[in-house]
Amino acid sequence: MQAVLWSVLKLLIVLTFILLNAMLLIWLERKVSAWIQLRLGPMRVGRPQGWAQSIADVLKLLFKEDIVPSRVDKVLFVLGPIIAFMPALMVWAVIPFGPNFVSADLNIGVLYIAAIGSIGLMSIFTGGWGSNNKWSLISAMRSAAQLFSYEVPLVLALIGVVMLAGSLSLTDIIRAQQETAWYILYQPLGFLVFLIAGIAEVNRTPFDLSEAESELVAGWHVEYSGLRWAMYFLAEYGNLLALSALAATLFLGGWTAPFGLDFIPPFVWFLLKTYLFVFVAMWIRWTFPRVRIDQLMDLSWKFLIPVALLNIALTGIGITIFS
């Protein structure tokens, strides 16, 4: 009984954590972009620094009229945002927040994450197709092609880490890093591939082709408004957070403290490392132009995948020599 209660509690904590963080990320994105663009960003709603802006935005969106355009495929249209939110939440089940704080320590954690990641594509495609809008259709087609191509290098980049740790469980991978060193040192190539493919996977500039404001207006969510749109939006940030947490776990040793700085609790370390990646992703987003769809494909199939395969080969050679 106590075990059940404990897992329910853990679930609730994780859920709250993600939703609060997604909102914090939206605020952070505004602030970081403002900082890069010589602006102030939100300042008025909540002092200091407009901290309540995201809360105000979410409230506003909650009270907006729920518009379902007349010619849309209703089932798909409604389903889209719900599916969007699911993978962003599900990934967190296996990510360890601290030494003993993980919702479900699956022994196939990495595989599970790779599988869950593909669901995100479904939401974009259902939304884009169901909207019955030419812009969203183009966007849906683009994102199908994009996410499909970037799944491959992403998973290939994970394989190097799994080979080093000898386990698919995220907790084991962290423990293995604790014993040796952070895998970013052993896997610089793998990390690079993971970073690029990951940014493409969460649809951010320079790979935000399915949203591509200047080309496709707003891409797959052009017909969405109010709460449904907010769900897509929150999911986007949930995904970014999940990706960053994953990067921190796989390549920066997760919750472990570096340089013997043990007095800072593991949970804080985990957050710090996660937000480091969040910041890098934001930094890239606000300084780069967008690539084109064919260039995006070239990058994945002609560059990232060969590099990822090379990384696997090198890792294999390294393991045989040094063990």
Place this chain on the structure above:
Amino acid sequence: MTSAKQELHREEMVINMGPQHPSTHGVLRAVVTLEGETVRGVDPVIGYLHRCFEKICEQKTWTQVIPYTDRTDYVAALTNELAYVLAVEKLMGLEVPERAQYIRVIMAELQRIASHLLWFGTFGNDLGAFTPFLYAFRERETLIDIFEKTTGARLTYNYIRLGGVRNDLPADFERETLAFLEKLEKGLEEYHNLLIGNAIFEYRTKGLGVLTAEQAVAWGASGPTLRASGVAWDLRKSEPYLVYDRFDFEVPVGQKGDIYDRCICRMKEMEESAKIVRQALEGLPEGDVVGKVPRVIKPPQGQAYAAVEAPRGELGCFVVSDGGIKPYRVKWRSPCFVHLQLLDVIARGELVADFIANIGSIDIILGEVDR
């Protein structure tokens, strides 16, 4: 098994881009035929910003027309005024004091810089880079402040008058302008680091939207759009007006006529304009800023055409007078109108993303296309 052998059903999709679209630079509507993501045809639909500019001019006195010209190309209002005023002055044979001519050159070149800065910002936006926009506006803001101090307005200046300019330059104009030009130099370097020098930027612009020199001349292109194709035609050099023949400056020319060349041409033009402004400030003569102008403007019967090198190309104004206090006819030769027709030529066969980059690269202002 037979169905698998059958060819896939292919269909072209007609998509309506605009008049409400983030990248159509105003209210352009383009009917684009797509095959997948490839553009098979572009049909620009104009007229959403038509305000009967030329007809209204016939209802106003000769001086009252000047503020209206500001509203055509609202990003470069001063050069519009200049084209009209030069045409009327030609018709009347008015003498313009040398100081006024210098001031006109300074203002026109600063206006070119302001206009190109805005183009740079929006072009970055078209490519999906949002930050350059804010950077360009930082520099432009300083410039607009200088304009405000000089003319009293930030966008529609009504500064260039028949026979001269409205008022003399303010006391600290020279110091502030020189300070701005220094800031601009640093800014241009930053733009290069941020956008123009980025590998993605080169991938997105090189070899795309190619306009050959023959095509450019045949379609009547002018300005940076023409010069990027390798034709060194600049009215300031080839048919000097005002006092442009006294300054030493280059005309940047491209080679391939692709989007990249058009961008580089504009970036270099800003540097050249800065050069001209510096020289003009140095050689600025003393004297009146308005010549002897009759109290009532009544040009003699006849017609005149004057063209200036506006930021976007050759901006021509043709005026006809019947000897009355109002123009009989004012005709505007707008570079943007000509360039808009090029869209189909340069964007066909390329992808949707390139189409957006193409719109940005020819730098159209719909206020001038429609008038």
